[in-house]
Amino acid sequence: MGIFALIIINKAGGLIYNRTFSEGLNQLNTNDYLVLAGTFHGVHAITARLNPIKEPPSPPSSGGSPNRAEPASGLEVMETENFRLQCFNTLTGTKFLLFTDTMQSNVDGTMRKIYELYADYVMKNPFYQLEMPVRCDMFERKLNSYIREINSSR
Amino acid sequence: MPVQVYSFYIFDRHTECIYSKLWISPPRPPSLTGRSAADLPPSSTSTGGLTSPPGPHDPRRGGGVVAATNENVARAEQQQARRTRRAGDDAKLIFGTVFSLRNMTRKLGGDDDAFISFRTGQYKMHYYETLTNLRFAMLTEPGAPSMRNVLHQIYINLWVEYVVKNPLSPVEHKGGEGVRNEMFELGLDRFIRGLM
Numbered sequence: 001m002g003i004f005a006l007i008i009i010n011k012a013g014g015l016i017y018n019r020t021f022s023e024g025l026n027q028l029n030t031n032d033y034l035v036l037a038g039t040f041h042g043v044h045a046i047t048a049r050l051n052p053i054k055e056p057p058s059p060p061s062s063g064g065s066p067n068r069a070e071p072a073s074g075l076e077v078m079e080t081e082n083f084r085l086q087c088f089n090t091l092t093g094t095k096f097l098l099f100t101d102t103m104q105s106n107v108d109g110t111m112r113k114i115y116e117l118y119a120d121y122v123m124k125n126p127f128y129q130l131e132m133p134v135r136c137d138m139f140e141r142k143l144n145s146y147i148r149e150i151n152s153s154r
Numbered sequence: 155m156p157v158q159v160y161s162f163y164i165f166d167r168h169t170e171c172i173y174s175k176l177w178i179s180p181p182r183p184p185s186l187t188g189r190s191a192a193d194l195p196p197s198s199t200s201t202g203g204l205t206s207p208p209g210p211h212d213p214r215r216g217g218g219v220v221a222a223t224n225e226n227v228a229r230a231e232q233q234q235a236r237r238t239r240r241a242g243d244d245a246k247l248i249f250g251t252v253f254s255l256r257n258m259t260r261k262l263g264g265d266d267d268a269f270i271s272f273r274t275g276q277y278k279m280h281y282y283e284t285l286t287n288l289r290f291a292m293l294t295e296p297g298a299p300s301m302r303n304v305l306h307q308i309y310i311n312l313w314v315e316y317v318v319k320n321p322l323s324p325v326e327h328k329g330g331e332g333v334r335n336e337m338f339e340l341g342l343d344r345f346i347r348g349l350m
Binding site: 025026032036040043046047048049051052070072073074075077078079080082083099 | 259269274276
């Protein structure tokens with residue numbers, strides 16, 4: 001129970017990291033995970049455009065617009081009967097998908113910590129190539145111990 | 155607790171949108187399109203088109219008020235057309251979204267799992283699917299509680315009562331036929347307004 005899985009999607013919609021921490025979700029094969037990442041990327045873009053309140057974006061005025069509206073966020077949380085999906089979209093377009101059980105609390109904090117780990121152990125790794133699959137031992141180790149701590153504290 | 159409901163959609167098992175309704179306040183006057191009223195100084199409403207940035211320091215303002223107004227009328231018509239088209243497009247986008255998310259949910263959570271809702275920074279979408287693959291989707295304000303029971307109530311008390319039990323209603327609702335009856339529309343409107 002607790003936190004089920006983490007998926008990281010790069011800004012082009014490609015799957016760059018995928019790890020299961022505990023039972024609770026169906027196991028998919030790699031191909032299905034790739035399809036899922038691509039689908040989610042598309043759905044996220046659509047949900048950002050579906051804002052029922054605002055007018056369609058106005059064409060950019062000359063000399064830059066001083067009062068630019070907050071960009072639409074796209075899907076943030078999805079709830080189903082069996083799990084909850086939290087999505088964190090970084091400013092550069094990388095998406096972190098965290099699958100938790102429906103009762104899990106403080107998912108925002110967990111997400112933040114995972115992003116910190118990513119920044120520290122993936123982005124600061126000189127051998128990591130941007131937008132490519134994440135294969136960093138330190139990230140793996142720190143993430144595993146952090147998630148295990150959360151999952152065992154319940 | 156009042157809940158702001160933005161829109162409501164029904165899709166049949168052939169993926170067609172057979173009913174949609176919006177409860178959003180009417181669009182702003184065309185002279186203010188693209189910007190909120192609060193951003194514009196009152197004097198610049200007629201010239202505050204999309205091409206000239208509003209503000210007291212803009213040197214190009216002042217001349218060409220009539221031309222700008224005509225332009226605004228044309229633009230308002232365009233916007234109206236765009237809005238109608240957008241409503242149809244929105245229904246398609248919403249269907250695509252719920253369809254993809256539902257499949258994703260089924261794949262990950264098992265065949266008995268059901269997708270309930272998702273939230274963005276601007277709105278929250280609630281979803282309910284019947285065993286006959288009739289799909290109900292509702293967009294509300296982001297802070298709304300779960301509206302699954304509301305959608306279920308709409309299905310039981312309005313859809314079944316006024317559409318399914320209507321002897322004149324066709325089995326398939328092509329283009330919304332049979333759904334757009336007075337009792338259903340009135341009941342739905344009253345029910346939703348009761349929530350707001």
